[in-house]
Amino acid sequence: MKGINITSITLYSTVAFSSLFRSCAFQVVPTGCGGSRQPSTPSTSTGIGIGTGIEPAPTNSNTIHNNHVMSDDSFGSRRQLITSLVPSAIVTATGVSILLSPQLSFAEDVQVDPVIVDPVIVAPTGEIKKLFNEGRALEQQGNIQASQRIFAKVTKLAPRFIYGWAYLGNSQVALGSLDPAENSYTKAVNLCVESRKEEEKLGIPRCNDLYLLYLNRGSLRLNNGMAMAMAKEALLDLEAADSLRAKPDAVILQNLARAREVNGLYAASDRDYTVAISMTSNEVSPFWLRAALVKFQLGDTMGSFDLIRRVENRFSEAPEVRAALAAMLYAKGDQDIDTARKKFLEIPDRQRLKYRNDEFLLNTISWPPRMIDNIKALSDAVGDAGRVEI
Numbered sequence: 001m002k003g004i005n006i007t008s009i010t011l012y013s014t015v016a017f018s019s020l021f022r023s024c025a026f027q028v029v030p031t032g033c034g035g036s037r038q039p040s041t042p043s044t045s046t047g048i049g050i051g052t053g054i055e056p057a058p059t060n061s062n063t064i065h066n067n068h069v070m071s072d073d074s075f076g077s078r079r080q081l082i083t084s085l086v087p088s089a090i091v092t093a094t095g096v097s098i099l100l101s102p103q104l105s106f107a108e109d110v111q112v113d114p115v116i117v118d119p120v121i122v123a124p125t126g127e128i129k130k131l132f133n134e135g136r137a138l139e140q141q142g143n144i145q146a147s148q149r150i151f152a153k154v155t156k157l158a159p160r161f162i163y164g165w166a167y168l169g170n171s172q173v174a175l176g177s178l179d180p181a182e183n184s185y186t187k188a189v190n191l192c193v194e195s196r197k198e199e200e201k202l203g204i205p206r207c208n209d210l211y212l213l214y215l216n217r218g219s220l221r222l223n224n225g226m227a228m229a230m231a232k233e234a235l236l237d238l239e240a241a242d243s244l245r246a247k248p249d250a251v252i253l254q255n256l257a258r259a260r261e262v263n264g265l266y267a268a269s270d271r272d273y274t275v276a277i278s279m280t281s282n283e284v285s286p287f288w289l290r291a292a293l294v295k296f297q298l299g300d301t302m303g304s305f306d307l308i309r310r311v312e313n314r315f316s317e318a319p320e321v322r323a324a325l326a327a328m329l330y331a332k333g334d335q336d337i338d339t340a341r342k343k344f345l346e347i348p349d350r351q352r353l354k355y356r357n358d359e360f361l362l363n364t365i366s367w368p369p370r371m372i373d374n375i376k377a378l379s380d381a382v383g384d385a386g387r388v389e390i
Helices: 017-021 126-140 144-157 162-174 178-197 210-222 231-245 250-262 266-279 287-297 301-314 319-332 336-345 349-356 358-364 369-381
Strands: 081-084 089-091 097-099 103-106
Touching: 126 144, 126 162, 144 162, 162 178, 162 210, 178 210, 210 231, 210 250, 231 250, 250 266, 250 287, 266 287, 287 301, 287 319, 287 369, 301 319, 319 336, 319 349, 319 369, 336 369, 349 358, 349 369, 358 369
Parallel strands: none
Antiparallel strands: 081 103, 089 097
């Protein structure tokens, strides 16, 4: 199956570096996590692909592959029981009204027009195909706003086209419109599920990239600024993606591990992170920091320090990396407390004071409880208690 890169801009280009350490598959372009996935669309004979490129993405990039299939077996009729409650009244000579009993009329006795439902479109044709490809070309050129307008038009003209919604969601993610993007991904997921339920017919493709649609939506839900509120929904999406993929996938695993971590399933999260790291061990990625935090939560001090040191070597200037290492050193006590204080004070005041903010700790960076306890204690130790965040 050919993969197509989701977009060509960096999602986190305007946010703090700490955002990189949340979830990786949600990134539009590889930023140490491995990139983001895009459903692949078949060629003219097999469908149209989702993304901004025609060739498969690099091995360590997240590419969503969605094979587009259109089925025309969406027409059906419904046997209906029609109840005709007609309280006909007969007035007698004495002026008394007699109400007749309701009469039942069955479908066989009444002509009912069949309910016609447009088929799910996996591979568009004609003007829709031309317009869709125009949007993809604009996306490849980096003109995301223009491509979004095109994809929005595609969804209006062909609301049953799976990848019109998927691509619209991609462009919305790239522009930071995460709530609308979730809605677009949900429509794509629902249409793909419907397509898979339809009877398979010769020459008519079906949607077989559902796992990638779940991956995109699940990753979005982990990064929508309210990770705790969407934690269960994100976990369900990513578990579905993992199940449908049916083989180890580094991008799915690192996001699934993150979802399990946010839901407090630390042992399962640690296993997923370990496998994901083993599949991408040649390059240190931001998600390694998350793996270190989980190991620290589980009491694996040696494992957590091994990972955090390697992350520090690559991302030494990142405030979240400095804060995490400082918190771990502080937990060791004794001679490491002074080292922890110095490391924590390397962070500029404005950024350092965020680590006293519960909203920041719980929802923005979503650290595990043990890490939160230690960073707050360290914050007190350096005299930040009572200071107001600038």
